[in-house]
Amino acid sequence: MSSGKKVVIANDQGAVALSKDLAEHLTRRGYEVNHLGIFTEDSVDYPDMAEKATTEYLKGGYDFGVLCCGTGIGISISANKVHGIRCALPQNIFAATMAREHNDANFIAFGGRVVYPEKPTDILDAFMDSTFQGGRHQRRVDKIMALER
Template identity: 50%
Template structure:
């Protein structure tokens, strides 16, 4: 079995979340769906936190968050130390988010990304591998910023 992906959305990302969920399952991934479960207006930070906490706790290896644009989810998730949420709108950026930044959460928007493009984005992100090397040093600098240290 492939890894578990935590999946969350607000009302603006709900419809695309359902598409992504079915795509993930068809590709053999386990899905931890933290909601929302309909298009009733909700607050995106609640779902960003649920997915981020699931990833940090090891309940899921990575996460995907959707809201109207993906921007709010990215901002909210990145407030949690240890999360590297990347907001993307294309497969190349999704692949680089993993390869260079070791992003553990991907965000994009249900109102700006169509279903087929969403599948390409998710596939690019989930099949990419972190390259390590020079990128490790940079991630250590990000960790230092999170921890309030001036130097790595």
């Protein structure tokens, strides 16, 4: 039975194992996970995977999205080119928390080949367990989004 919490995930060949771990973690946390792949080491282009996930997210019904590539850099840059997407690439728990509290990020990215100082699942938990604080941060998010025009 669905809890009503839903996440979309996509990755390239640089993060197959990490995306699988994150998807399983999300399921344990009660999320319905729409994992768009990929599930093999076959080469795909991360901009295509970012587009696939952000397009799905923008259809509605998702709490947030998760993107993974080798470093997380290319896929997060790609996602941030899509109107309405704010994809964070946090290095640690603190940055993941701030991504939500201050930037109202709706996507989080990870690198499958990155050695994190904290477990990626803990970083993801910090992101999920934080909420946007609004206030002065809303003005700044509005300015970020105005750059799309």
